[in-house]
Amino acid sequence: MPVTKSPRLLLPDADISGPLFVGIDLGGTNIKAALVDGQGQMVAFHTEPTNVQNGPDDAAIRMGHSVELLAHCVGLARSDIAAVGLGTPGPQDLSTGVLLKPGNFPGWENFPVRDRVAEHCGHAVTYANDATAAAYGEFWVGSGRDDTSLILLTLGTGVGGGIIIHDMTIEGAHSHGSECGHIIVDSSPTARMCPCGQPGHLEAYASATALKARASERIRDGGVGTLADAVNQGEPLTPILIGNHAEQGDQLAMSLVMETADWLAIGIVTLMHTIDPSAIILGGAMTFGRDEHPVGRAFLDRIDTCIRRHTFPTLAKKTALRFATLGGHAGSIGAAGLGRLTWKQQNS
């Protein structure tokens, strides 16, 4: 097993005379932390396993300690860091900083994550939903850096959402703002069930889990082709497998990708008619290679075509639709950016 040095200094020559910010992104597998300068450049980053099974207190100590690790990286003390931001999955109470009942974190219920991390890093912590933090990252220095507002949809195991309007995050009155995966896209009696237990939500159609379920059903119902053959021969059904077979011309695989695009477009149109952002950004692992691959490009084109069937022509023309660019760093950079916003407000 290769030993990766962490934290890792990326920009040894960065201007460390300006204020520096740390953003922490708590995931079910890893804790990622980024040291970011005032222009949103990542100076250094640190990653380590979350070790969910060790409980939230253990992770909070290590999240807090990551601030010191990153500060040391550039020869500073943790007190030299201007501000700290933290993004975690929901459900959460953003106003009190409490993680409520996070799905992939058994035993972490009702944990006051914001204040525990604050205690261990010696800084007040700006707390956000992880998808909102990622959206702010893309807005600040990523795919949406030239936009005045954006919505990020993260396509992975679930469908996350983040809405940013002029440096403001839409958190909601009850911490349920920006939960775009739970837009209703199918109100029919045969609507698919969302993992949240309600019918017809976007996540029940456009997540990796949903794509696999739809693929499985199609193959079970007699779908044929190279994808079906591979699965019937025991290959594990994954979005990557589906994407690969789609790229090789398998019609069933391509139709599954296009169906995902169609459902996404339904949700996106609703967002265009309520938020009307400058740009819609698609991120997360399930983006079929993004702009770099023909399936990714076909996926985006199909969403665009389907949007045009459901919205006003000029609005479709004016609203940008593109992939995210910060990859797995969006959440930590965005969390640092949200920490910076709080710091700016306090120092203005």
Added chain:
Amino acid sequence: MPVTKSPRLLLPDADISGPLFVGIDLGGTNIKAALVDGQGQMVAFHTEPTNVQNGPDDAAIRMGHSVELLAHCVGLARSDIAAVGLGTPGPQDLSTGVLLKPGNFPGWENFPVRDRVAEHCGHAVTYANDATAAAYGEFWVGSGRDDTSLILLTLGTGVGGGIIIHDMTIEGAHSHGSECGHIIVDSSPTARMCPCGQPGHLEAYASATALKARASERIRDGGVGTLADAVNQGEPLTPILIGNHAEQGDQLAMSLVMETADWLAIGIVTLMHTIDPSAIILGGAMTFGRDEHPVGRAFLDRIDTCIRRHTFPTLAKKTALRFATLGGHAGSIGAAGLGRLTWKQQNS
């Protein structure tokens, strides 16, 4: 024909030493203007026919003049008014203040309404969508005066929407924000067509026009009962007729009202999962007598029940659902309030 004195002074004893604001609400039938004090109390109002057929210049002159009329009402000159707001139907370009192609205003295309009214009243004018202005009115001093955020859905010929979050209106990057009537609630191939030309939008199900269309189809397809009898005997089909028959126990009429509630709930759940406001407010003419009548109460109860089937239990519990209280004055009071917000920003 009774002569109504207009403008009409409502609060002769209002504190006219504080700043006063005028809000103008341009409708297809009437121009309404309100003189409002800093606490949102309507001191006086003025209403006159829009006379769409006389063209936009004629109306702009009269809208501008209404500021002077209202100022005179309380012994002031138009220059004594602190700020002026204006709400008009869309589509519009809010940034340039231009009315684009308003449906019920033939011949008014691309009219620079904001600047023309400003010219005629001697004040800079804060310009908004009429439903957004009404939402702000309800937020400031109406049904949502104790809420931190709200969404107003106005149910009338169409379905309008206004989203207010902490004194901020959601206008969108291309003036299409808050167009909640164009949320997709039905993505099936048999979705109804919205007057905007796109399928499956909320307005195609929950407007007065849509209710009448659905009723008409049900009666044509053999629906029976007192409503069907009345319509078959030539009575004009209106939401009021449907509401009256529902109140008298007609099952077809009641099912049409309940169906409207179900479609609204689908759209509302999507709004709860994206905006997550403190409250959802229902306004407009098609509210079946609101809290005052059993059908209005049954309508609200049914929306509530249907929301609970599609959202998180705690969110359903925490989000208020109620009727608007400012009636036909919401738009003009709200426009005055938006003028006041601009004035406050400029004087802070």
